[in-house]
Amino acid sequence: MTAPGPRREDFGARLSIDRSVPGRRAVDVPAWHGSKTSLPDSSLLRDSLRLPEMSQGELVRYYTALSERNYGIDSGTYPLGSCTMKYNPKINDLIASQPGFADAHPQARAEDAQGTLRTLLELRRGLAEVTGLPHVSLAPAAGAQGELAGVLMITAALEERGELATRRRILVPDSAHGTNPATAAMAGYTVTHLPTAENGSLDRATIEQELDETVAAVMVTVPNTLGLWEQGIEEVAGLIHDAGAYLYADGANLNAIMGRVRYGDLGFDVAHLNLHKSFSTPHGGGGPGAGPVCCTEELAPYLPTPVVEECADGIVRLLAPERSIGQLQQFHGNVGVLLRAYAYLRALGLDGLRAVSGQAVLNANYLRTLLHGHYDLPYDRPVLHEVVFSGSRQRRQHDVRTYDIAKRLIDHGFHPPTVYFPLIVPEALMIEPTETEPPEAIEALADALIAIADEAAEDPDTLHGAPWSAPIGRLDETTAARRPVLRWQDVKVSETVSRLSR
Amino acid sequence: MTAPGPRREDFGARLSIDRSVPGRRAVDVPAWHGSKTSLPDSSLLRDSLRLPEMSQGELVRYYTALSERNYGIDSGTYPLGSCTMKYNPKINDLIASQPGFADAHPQARAEDAQGTLRTLLELRRGLAEVTGLPHVSLAPAAGAQGELAGVLMITAALEERGELATRRRILVPDSAHGTNPATAAMAGYTVTHLPTAENGSLDRATIEQELDETVAAVMVTVPNTLGLWEQGIEEVAGLIHDAGAYLYADGANLNAIMGRVRYGDLGFDVAHLNLHKSFSTPHGGGGPGAGPVCCTEELAPYLPTPVVEECADGIVRLLAPERSIGQLQQFHGNVGVLLRAYAYLRALGLDGLRAVSGQAVLNANYLRTLLHGHYDLPYDRPVLHEVVFSGSRQRRQHDVRTYDIAKRLIDHGFHPPTVYFPLIVPEALMIEPTETEPPEAIEALADALIAIADEAAEDPDTLHGAPWSAPIGRLDETTAARRPVLRWQDVKVSETVSRLSR
Amino acid sequence: MASPHPYIPATEADRARMLERIGVDDLDALFADLPAAFRDPAIDLPPALTEPELIALLADRAAENAAPSRPNFLGAGAYRRSVPSIVSHLVSRSEFATAYTPYQPEISQGTLQSGFEFQSVVCELTGMDVANVGLYDVASATAEACLMASRTTKRQAAALLELIHPGTAGVVNTYARGAGLRVDVVASPDELSDEHACLVVQQPDFLGTIVDLEPLANAAHDVGALLVAVADPFALGILKAPGDAGADIVTGEGRDLAGAPAFGGPSLGLFAAGLPYLRQIPGRIVGRTKELHAPDDGEPRTGYVLTLQAREQFIRRERATSNVSTAQALIALGFTIAVQALGPQGLRQSAELCYQRAHDAARRISALPAYDVPERGPWFQEFLVRGPMSAPELSAALSEREITGGLDVSNRLEPEARDALLFCVTEATPDAHIEALIEALAEIGDEV
Amino acid sequence: MASPHPYIPATEADRARMLERIGVDDLDALFADLPAAFRDPAIDLPPALTEPELIALLADRAAENAAPSRPNFLGAGAYRRSVPSIVSHLVSRSEFATAYTPYQPEISQGTLQSGFEFQSVVCELTGMDVANVGLYDVASATAEACLMASRTTKRQAAALLELIHPGTAGVVNTYARGAGLRVDVVASPDELSDEHACLVVQQPDFLGTIVDLEPLANAAHDVGALLVAVADPFALGILKAPGDAGADIVTGEGRDLAGAPAFGGPSLGLFAAGLPYLRQIPGRIVGRTKELHAPDDGEPRTGYVLTLQAREQFIRRERATSNVSTAQALIALGFTIAVQALGPQGLRQSAELCYQRAHDAARRISALPAYDVPERGPWFQEFLVRGPMSAPELSAALSEREITGGLDVSNRLEPEARDALLFCVTEATPDAHIEALIEALAEIGDEV
Numbered sequence A, B: 001m002t003a004p005g006p007r008r009e010d011f012g013a014r015l016s017i018d019r020s021v022p023g024r025r026a027v028d029v030p031a032w033h034g035s036k037t038s039l040p041d042s043s044l045l046r047d048s049l050r051l052p053e054m055s056q057g058e059l060v061r062y063y064t065a066l067s068e069r070n071y072g073i074d075s076g077t078y079p080l081g082s083c084t085m086k087y088n089p090k091i092n093d094l095i096a097s098q099p100g101f102a103d104a105h106p107q108a109r110a111e112d113a114q115g116t117l118r119t120l121l122e123l124r125r126g127l128a129e130v131t132g133l134p135h136v137s138l139a140p141a142a143g144a145q146g147e148l149a150g151v152l153m154i155t156a157a158l159e160e161r162g163e164l165a166t167r168r169r170i171l172v173p174d175s176a177h178g179t180n181p182a183t184a185a186m187a188g189y190t191v192t193h194l195p196t197a198e199n200g201s202l203d204r205a206t207i208e209q210e211l212d213e214t215v216a217a218v219m220v221t222v223p224n225t226l227g228l229w230e231q232g233i234e235e236v237a238g239l240i241h242d243a244g245a246y247l248y249a250d251g252a253n254l255n256a257i258m259g260r261v262r263y264g265d266l267g268f269d270v271a272h273l274n275l276h277k278s279f280s281t282p283h284g285g286g287g288p289g290a291g292p293v294c295c296t297e298e299l300a301p302y303l304p305t306p307v308v309e310e311c312a313d314g315i316v317r318l319l320a321p322e323r324s325i326g327q328l329q330q331f332h333g334n335v336g337v338l339l340r341a342y343a344y345l346r347a348l349g350l351d352g353l354r355a356v357s358g359q360a361v362l363n364a365n366y367l368r369t370l371l372h373g374h375y376d377l378p379y380d381r382p383v384l385h386e387v388v389f390s391g392s393r394q395r396r397q398h399d400v401r402t403y404d405i406a407k408r409l410i411d412h413g414f415h416p417p418t419v420y421f422p423l424i425v426p427e428a429l430m431i432e433p434t435e436t437e438p439p440e441a442i443e444a445l446a447d448a449l450i451a452i453a454d455e456a457a458e459d460p461d462t463l464h465g466a467p468w469s470a471p472i473g474r475l476d477e478t479t480a481a482r483r484p485v486l487r488w489q490d491v492k493v494s495e496t497v498s499r500l501s502r
Numbered sequence C, D: 001m002a003s004p005h006p007y008i009p010a011t012e013a014d015r016a017r018m019l020e021r022i023g024v025d026d027l028d029a030l031f032a033d034l035p036a037a038f039r040d041p042a043i044d045l046p047p048a049l050t051e052p053e054l055i056a057l058l059a060d061r062a063a064e065n066a067a068p069s070r071p072n073f074l075g076a077g078a079y080r081r082s083v084p085s086i087v088s089h090l091v092s093r094s095e096f097a098t099a100y101t102p103y104q105p106e107i108s109q110g111t112l113q114s115g116f117e118f119q120s121v122v123c124e125l126t127g128m129d130v131a132n133v134g135l136y137d138v139a140s141a142t143a144e145a146c147l148m149a150s151r152t153t154k155r156q157a158a159a160l161l162e163l164i165h166p167g168t169a170g171v172v173n174t175y176a177r178g179a180g181l182r183v184d185v186v187a188s189p190d191e192l193s194d195e196h197a198c199l200v201v202q203q204p205d206f207l208g209t210i211v212d213l214e215p216l217a218n219a220a221h222d223v224g225a226l227l228v229a230v231a232d233p234f235a236l237g238i239l240k241a242p243g244d245a246g247a248d249i250v251t252g253e254g255r256d257l258a259g260a261p262a263f264g265g266p267s268l269g270l271f272a273a274g275l276p277y278l279r280q281i282p283g284r285i286v287g288r289t290k291e292l293h294a295p296d297d298g299e300p301r302t303g304y305v306l307t308l309q310a311r312e313q314f315i316r317r318e319r320a321t322s323n324v325s326t327a328q329a330l331i332a333l334g335f336t337i338a339v340q341a342l343g344p345q346g347l348r349q350s351a352e353l354c355y356q357r358a359h360d361a362a363r364r365i366s367a368l369p370a371y372d373v374p375e376r377g378p379w380f381q382e383f384l385v386r387g388p389m390s391a392p393e394l395s396a397a398l399s400e401r402e403i404t405g406g407l408d409v410s411n412r413l414e415p416e417a418r419d420a421l422l423f424c425v426t427e428a429t430p431d432a433h434i435e436a437l438i439e440a441l442a443e444i445g446d447e448v
């Protein structure tokens, strides 16, 4: 039995500004009873400001309703490959929001911030242990900024060696995350793409061929974005060093190998980590994150400022390495995220970190096994933290795209995996369950994907139209890009335009 | 276009215990490294304990999902009559959860709890001002306990007067909340019901007739549960006092008259307030609340313990009134709720309180006007904080009950009003918008109720089957009561039974 | 009315429009029924504060309490617990916090299903058949238990075994007075007679001692009375479930497992009983049921409702089992989550840790030259300490050293309590606080 | 692997079952690809802590920072603000906090619609046409602005007007180095040439002075350069929108309006620009659109998506406008809610209150015998103080009195800064702190 409810509200059409009523307000500002200073010349002042006017209760309802139109890790399985969507322990948030930490001023004297600084120092030491790279700057605000730091450190080293003018190329595998080539370009390098071999690792021959005195660095993601170990990377490291170049580790996938193998031991010169991924700080709908950069003794002088150090007087201070590439943030990085990562590290210890990587890998392989045969598996071998399937068969046989499969998964109550990445896998479905999903959830996800594969054959239109049960139906992304409406003002303008053009 | 999603999960069938996997856990307990004391004799110890075993992430998801199956004030309009569901300012929660307040131990010396005690003292003073009753105990945990306190104070006073043996009756209007007669009974009195006159106030003649030397007290709700002023209550007070009885105010509806008229001035001897209603502390899904009891000089010696007082040495202390009826709580009441109420009082001041009562009344009358003619209005006059319609017409003409109307309102996105109360209104729809609903919300609620009235005529089955869009369909309350399943254990038992009986 | 307050949406313009629609000239017209003689009295309230002012004021106030970091060894009914961090996060979700009693089950499954979880957890802990969704606090729950025992046994007296918390005894007395119940405080079950509806015993007792409930249950049952056990739900992590020892009704205080002591409240009264008493239980009860109609896509699904409401005041009015209406639902939710987060192992380990730490601290204190820890039998987390001076003097000496010592119980009759303070150490008492205490006691001892 | 950690659900039994299904003997088999020589190295980490231990450790750590209640007059890029209380409540809702970049718009409308709100708010405040959903912080946003100016003007130098925050200048330098951009610090717009892609100016400037942007915009435009204004969004509550003064790009720091200073981060870089630069903007942008298919019950509804993604690294790779991916979405949400809670009146009043309180404090300090408050023009919330001793000495003297004075700027070249501390007073600086400061300064003055 179903009967029609009243028409569903077009919630997205009513923004705060559409709910605004002149004169309403959500908070009061204290009055000033002291003697008054006249304001600066009116030419320096604004006349008007358009912002919504709502009562406190209305505003709370609006954002509560918006939150209910969002899916987070606490809503269910969120197996975005490469993003490591794992459970975010609430204790981390509570710790970071303690007034002693939260109210610390970034310009405070070191003596007045020893609690924060000592915690950062211990995080730094922990990350050095875990990566096998002894020097660390916690400054980068996210992975991409960590990459930029690492590449600029290589620049600085090359400059010192007098080879900067000649070494203008960075080699990047074709499976790399987009930030890698983008970073190389931002740092002024030309990007050479390295093909992936059939086993899912780098093609050794091409590397050997490309490695010459024009190469500044090779950026490798370990494990790579196929969820696979980069075979022979320790030997490749030797080749790279022999050629006078540096080896950079994109450590966004550290979670697969934490406690089991270390970038430093393998011959990497520099690496960044994604604490919001491997170390479980909340992703926040797109940040804040933190992307510490870790390096060898050789590159340490170039680390971004600041580096946290214990000084001879026992005080922990923020210092600038002697030939630092400079600052990346106005202050000292996303400290609140770093505190959370520290809490995570301390909650786990070494055994815990190994349990994390072990279970993450076990979960990915379990999923790989359960889905085996239902979707194409371009690199059909045991994986590490994630597994990349391809929807090619569904595309070819039933005109169902990976896009459709992803949308249909929403109807099954799951957040879809990463799609169309890595670029080398056609119709890619990149699935990373993480260690915090129970086996039951992995089984349910596999069941849903298998049911969808069946549906692709039997009833492809259901997939083409999906999702059916989300707060909103499939959205028109093309028009969004073609006729951009990017703010309230535009809404009014475009509504006026469309009214006039009727 | 709609297509079937996968079958909706039977979420309610999977309790924590059904999700339990032996060995999982959500928190770790520190190990004890000190010297061990042997445990008491095993005859004093338990062998086993059945509780769910879940990882932290699973438990968080389970309760997050449960929260999403709940509707609160932050979800939308929640016009439960008599319950005063108004916006709960978040600042109140933040204040009460400050460690200085939250960590205070109830057995602390007064000197070590002056922050809490001074705040309670000021709340006490504020409530005395607002009610015009100079003495207050903040101890009662909710309205009903405040009532019990008030009635027991009357008992104590009568005892002192030597009239307890004879004055065994309490008069309670037939429109009263169920707690009033239940309280009178708990306090050992016989309840005599007073009829409501046609104008919605007490029938003066009956009162005069009933008032004799067997009457201990009259409990009156002001304004009453019809949302109406109790006409001539100040004169009735005189009659009651002349007859040697006491006049009790159920102040659960104080929000209608705050800052405008006071129980003490009208001749009431004792009143309780519902801070979780009038003073906007969150209702918490059914508490905690706070129900302070306020009284005249005469009844002050009997107030429940403790009463907060400033002593000659400037220290604020919790004291026992000399002939107190005793304690109501192991400690000092729901202090956290009292702190919230204080924050609310201070955020408003007198002007704010008057704005609250003014807007609450305006909103109720606005709704009354908008719905006029669409539903029967047994007491058709301006109302105070709430308005009580009747679904009698719908019942008679279309076989649609108020129950159906309420359920259908859920499909329109509203929490239904209170139904079937007060008992004197057949098919009652008791609606209290409160001052925190914007006019737009009241209009939308009226529109929905009007649409439902139309639907009752045109398509009653849609109402009979409602709600259609809630997380779950209409529930079988009869079977729940007839074959009670009240805990996990029962689920197993009843499932076994039903399996065996197949 | 001035321009709107942030808590009130309607503006002057809104109000004008609404008044016009209603057809009255001004707001006063809507208050016309209020007696003119008493309208708009002078009311003396401090002026309204903006949010920043309010925060500042109440931060100052909070700072006037003893600092939360100050070592504190008070127990006696309120215990510092290691509450799992997820509790505050989940309980503050506004769907839970800003709802009311689940009168409309279809949009209140969150409150209802958690209520069912709560009842189940309380039954498991106490070893009883049925539980309600909670009452105000342990004391009022115990008072309700006495009333219920009186209703079911039709007897007009309740016996309290001596070592019950004075606050609990106080509330029993208050409620009993209304119900016309006599309350006898008894030193031993031998004093029970067939006038007694119940024997109330606290586990552990007020001085911290673990009680063997079984003989007490037998003694009560021998005279046809019920055994009401007032049990610490945390201690039940290791102690025998009172139901298994023969209790008929079990009450308890759930506040500390759900959050901070908060100067005693919000509290949470646990109430569980044997199946025979089901229809006599006070307060709300959640039951499991199904949808009336199967949805399109299958069988009727499972849901939860308030049930057995014929016991309650809003239906039964003066014949209700209790007048209770609003109770402590949100605290019950916190309690449920905390207990489930700890789980069966965690609750046991945590209670054991509490036991070990308290005993260790007691041992260290008794090893100090001038101190004595008199024992009264096996105990859980509270112990008596006698020092080299009177109890109030010792308390004051500790206070001078910024330590809040145990509760002064020196005026009690129990011989062991004479001159003693009742100290409490739990799993959550910081090590540093214990060190500070031992040092301070030693110092004080030296100085005498 | 031992028994599971609370963060990891799978038990030993689960693992055995899974391994069997996968068809391997043990977990090691799945790690077989890892080079044996480097497997399982010694790693020195402190042992795992349980939750209560972790809480205790980090509470102790937090207490090693200066007490939050200590008077503090630091500003210089991080300001104590009266953040509306609803912000922390809403931002901590886990649907927001535990989501990621909204790749799947149908179940991410919360993040997306709030992103659209954020862009709108930033445009209104800055007076610009378009904004992204935020970058890391003001400094990196300003660096990106320089790169963008360079891309659009095809020029290889950026000019920074002297009084820019040193942290911002530092980051511009770091980014410029990679991009091969020259950075010139200029004392006046007269030093601009047609080599400059942009002139970067901070509003208010590093020493707190309000800048007249219009002549600077004209000067920049005269040489074909863009004006990049680095504006404090809170000060924009009263100051002219940089867009209205001719700025082409506006950046700013949003952290303080969203929450606590948190030792500088998480921060929030605001980034807005004129419409001509739309396709050059770095970072994510949210756009409004409709459902592709109309639902049964009417017209296609409105939704939000990430748009103009052809600018971004994950599509355009080495030709992207920036490498930024994860940014600061949750802080942007807090910022949006805070600004909308204040509303147009509240933001203005709050900025005015800040202005008045700062000026009042400055006046009182300058009235002290031994003190001087040199002014450099109209200013907002920061002012220079010269005392009866050197700046470091004054700072130390205040520190001794448990007061954190202004930032030592005595080594700067501006004559007014010589020997001075840069004090900050905002709407949220407690009155009592200001009193304490005045008293301490007076005392210090007397003692000299």
Ligand SMILES: Cc1ncc(COP(=O)(O)O)c(C=O)c1O
Binding pocket: A082, A083, A142, A143, A144, A145, A177, A179, A180, A221, A225, A250, A252, A253, A274, A289, A291, D324, D325, D326
């Ligand atoms: C493999 C890889 N590298 C780099 C990044 C960039 O990290 P961030 O988003 O923190 O900048 C990501 C994630 O976005 C990633 O998955």
Ligand SMILES: Cc1ncc(COP(=O)(O)O)c(C=O)c1O
Binding pocket: B082, B083, B142, B143, B144, B145, B177, B179, B180, B221, B225, B250, B252, B253, B274, B289, B291, C324, C325, C326
């Ligand atoms: C009029 C009236 N009186 C008394 C009460 C009882 O208050 P409480 O639920 O706080 O016990 C209520 C509400 O439940 C009420 O509406």
